Amino acid sequence: MNEPVIESHAAELRRAFDLSFASPPPGAAQEVEDLLAIRVAGDCYAIRLREIVGMIAGRRVIPVPSAALDLLGVAGIRGEVVPVFGLASILGYGQGSGPPRWMVLCGTEDPIALAFSDFDGYLRLPSSALHVDENLRAAREHANQVASAEVGARAVINIPLVVATIRNRSGHNRPAREQ
Amino acid sequence: MGRSWTFGKKIAAGFAAVVVLSMIISTIAVYALKTVVASKDRLLEINALNLVDAEKLLRAREQKGSDVRAYLLTREDRFLDEMKSDRADFLATLARMKAIANDEEKGLLDKVERAETEHQGAFDSVIALRKTEVTLDAVVRAFEGVGPQRDALDKAISSFAAFEQRLLDEGKKAATDTASSAMTVVGIVSVTALLVAIGIALVLTRTLSRQVGSAVQHVQSSSSELQTAANQQATGAKEQSTAMNEITTTISELLATSKQIAESAQRVAHIAEQTASGARSGEQTVSKANESIGGIKRQVDLIVTHMLDLGKKSQQIGGILEIINELAEQTNILAINATIEAAGAGDAGKRFAVVADEIRKLADRVGGSTKEIRGLIDEIRAAVNTTVMTTEGGTKAVDAGARQFSEVATAFKQIASLVSTTTEAAREIELSTKQQTTAVEQVNIAVANVAQATRETEASSNQTFQTASQLTGLSRDLMRLVRSQTNA
Numbered sequence: 001m002n003e004p005v006i007e008s009h010a011a012e013l014r015r016a017f018d019l020s021f022a023s024p025p026p027g028a029a030q031e032v033e034d035l036l037a038i039r040v041a042g043d044c045y046a047i048r049l050r051e052i053v054g055m056i057a058g059r060r061v062i063p064v065p066s067a068a069l070d071l072l073g074v075a076g077i078r079g080e081v082v083p084v085f086g087l088a089s090i091l092g093y094g095q096g097s098g099p100p101r102w103m104v105l106c107g108t109e110d111p112i113a114l115a116f117s118d119f120d121g122y123l124r125l126p127s128s129a130l131h132v133d134e135n136l137r138a139a140r141e142h143a144n145q146v147a148s149a150e151v152g153a154r155a156v157i158n159i160p161l162v163v164a165t166i167r168n169r170s171g172h173n174r175p176a177r178e179q
Numbered sequence: 180m181g182r183s184w185t186f187g188k189k190i191a192a193g194f195a196a197v198v199v200l201s202m203i204i205s206t207i208a209v210y211a212l213k214t215v216v217a218s219k220d221r222l223l224e225i226n227a228l229n230l231v232d233a234e235k236l237l238r239a240r241e242q243k244g245s246d247v248r249a250y251l252l253t254r255e256d257r258f259l260d261e262m263k264s265d266r267a268d269f270l271a272t273l274a275r276m277k278a279i280a281n282d283e284e285k286g287l288l289d290k291v292e293r294a295e296t297e298h299q300g301a302f303d304s305v306i307a308l309r310k311t312e313v314t315l316d317a318v319v320r321a322f323e324g325v326g327p328q329r330d331a332l333d334k335a336i337s338s339f340a341a342f343e344q345r346l347l348d349e350g351k352k353a354a355t356d357t358a359s360s361a362m363t364v365v366g367i368v369s370v371t372a373l374l375v376a377i378g379i380a381l382v383l384t385r386t387l388s389r390q391v392g393s394a395v396q397h398v399q400s401s402s403s404e405l406q407t408a409a410n411q412q413a414t415g416a417k418e419q420s421t422a423m424n425e426i427t428t429t430i431s432e433l434l435a436t437s438k439q440i441a442e443s444a445q446r447v448a449h450i451a452e453q454t455a456s457g458a459r460s461g462e463q464t465v466s467k468a469n470e471s472i473g474g475i476k477r478q479v480d481l482i483v484t485h486m487l488d489l490g491k492k493s494q495q496i497g498g499i500l501e502i503i504n505e506l507a508e509q510t511n512i513l514a515i516n517a518t519i520e521a522a523g524a525g526d527a528g529k530r531f532a533v534v535a536d537e538i539r540k541l542a543d544r545v546g547g548s549t550k551e552i553r554g555l556i557d558e559i560r561a562a563v564n565t566t567v568m569t570t571e572g573g574t575k576a577v578d579a580g581a582r583q584f585s586e587v588a589t590a591f592k593q594i595a596s597l598v599s600t601t602t603e604a605a606r607e608i609e610l611s612t613k614q615q616t617t618a619v620e621q622v623n624i625a626v627a628n629v630a631q632a633t634r635e636t637e638a639s640s641n642q643t644f645q646t647a648s649q650l651t652g653l654s655r656d657l658m659r660l661v662r663s664q665t666n667a
């Protein structure tokens with residue numbers, strides 16, 4: 001990369017940063033949806049930011065014996081022992097080769113963590129960019145919408161549905177706490 | 180007659196046979212002549228002489244009678260002396276005749292001697308009577324009384340003469356017979372010798388004709404072969420002469436080529452000396468270049484060390500960048516969580532959400548920048564690695580170059596040595612080529628001599644061919660002569 005390009009890039013960053021403080025806060029005229037762009041088993045997915053309570057990276061997961069195939073183990077998050085489930089296994093991809101690095105925390109009470117391998121970035125799309133795709137719903141049980149972004153379309157994972165599925169499978173029990 | 184005998188031997192043998200026969204004939208003739216001569220000599224020397232002596236005796240008797248008559252008539256003593264002298268001649272002749280007479284002749288001569296003695300006694304008696312004073316008539320009667328003694332003496336002498344005449348006739352006849360016999364023998368032997376000579380001549384003629392004919396046939400055949408050989412030799416000599424001319428031309432070209440080679444070898448020697456000088460200069464240049472390469476190698480090693488340091492620094496920058504990236508990621512997560520928390524805080528959290536959003540964006544950008552920096556660092560590390568590898572390759576190339584320069588220096592030394600050897604070899608070649616040129620010139624002269632000899636051989640072959648042709652003609656003529664003799 002040439003030196004003028006680097007300097008212009010830095011100037012743009014500096015300008016954007018200054019502009020963010022100089023501009024007024026955005027109004028509520030346009031509904032937007034904040035999404036986390038992830039990849040599960042190589043496929044692109046999106047998670048609504050409002051459906052999770054936190055995002056954790058690089059946390060150590062302690063495997064525990066369980067009948068639930070989706071349970072990867074437990075991890076200590078924000079002072080609590082939280083069960084960690086493999087999002088790939090839940091979405092039907094099966095167990096991955098290694099422990100997933102990223103996880104999102106779901107639910108304020110009895111939170112559970114959903115782990116995945118790759119985090120692509122943060123997306124803020126207008127709500128109109130999300131639409132229901134029946135074909136996708138037929139193919140993926142826990143993805144009911146598609147988010148069309150500039151970089152491509154992503155299936156939006158219904159986190160409450162996933163959490164409900166986990167809870168249904170575990171019979172409203174809290175496996176980690178039982179253990 | 181042996182087949183191994185030469186013509187000379189055979190002819191000599193024939194002549195020897197003829198000579199032997201001639202000698203036999205001569206011997207016989209000589210013997211016959213000697214016999215005849217001996218007979219004639221005896222006739223002439225003995226019988227004829229005896230006849231003459233007998234006549235002498237008669238004449239001496241007559242002379243003595245005359246002397247006696249003269250004395251008786253004259254009574255002169257000189258007649259008595261003459262009578263004594265005549266009687267002495269008579270006795271001397273008689274004695275000589277007895278000396279060469281044989282027994283039978285001696286018997287007859289003894290009778291003559293006794294008759295003469297009686298006759299002389301008669302004369303002496305008459306003479307003595309005459310000396311006396313008797314008459315002449317008595318003396319004449321006495322003298323006439325001497326007649327019987329005289330007749331007896333004449334008879335004895337005649338008997339001797341008749342005997343000698345008979346011996347002479349017999350000797351003549353014997354000599355004639357001997358001569359006739361010798362003539363007959365000589366004639367027979369001569370005829371025999373003539374027949375033998377004719378036979379020998381015929382045998383010699385046939386033998387010599389046969390052998391000469393065979394030899395002439397051989398000579399004719401040999402002449403034909405010699406003619407053919409001479410013809411072939413002439414052809415070969417002509418071809419050889421042509422080949423010699425070609426060889427002379429080739430040798431001349433070879434001579435020119437040898438001179439060119441000598442000049443080229445001289446130039447090669449000169450160029451080799453220049454090359455040796457160049458090789459020594461090149462060796463010095465290579466040594467200097469080798470020293471320069473050593474300096475380059477040290478600089479390259481320094482560059483490699485610096486590049487390795489640069490690689491390590493880049494690696495350290497990568498590690499720091501990893502920390503920055505991780506911090507950016509944590510910041511991003513923190514911003515996301517702050518956004519979530521701000522959303523949960525309702526309106527009170529909106530302004531915080533804005534800040535969190537900006538922080539998130541800033542973290543995103545930091546993450547993107549770290550990715551870019553990582554890419555740049557990766558490029559730098561790759562470039563460093565490439566540079567190090569290239570430099571190591573350059574180092575190896577420099578090492579190889581140094582080795583090659585050493586090898587080149589060694590090669591230059593070898594070149595200088597080889598060029599020196601080449602110079603010597605070129606000089607030897609030049610010298611050898613000059614010697615070769617001299618030898619080729621000598622060969623050229625020798626070939627010219629050979630060519631001259633070949634031309635002479637060709638001429639000689641032609642002469643031989645002509646001679647062989649003449650010999651063939653001569654042998655043909657000789658064959659005709661021999662065949663004609665044989666046929667004759």
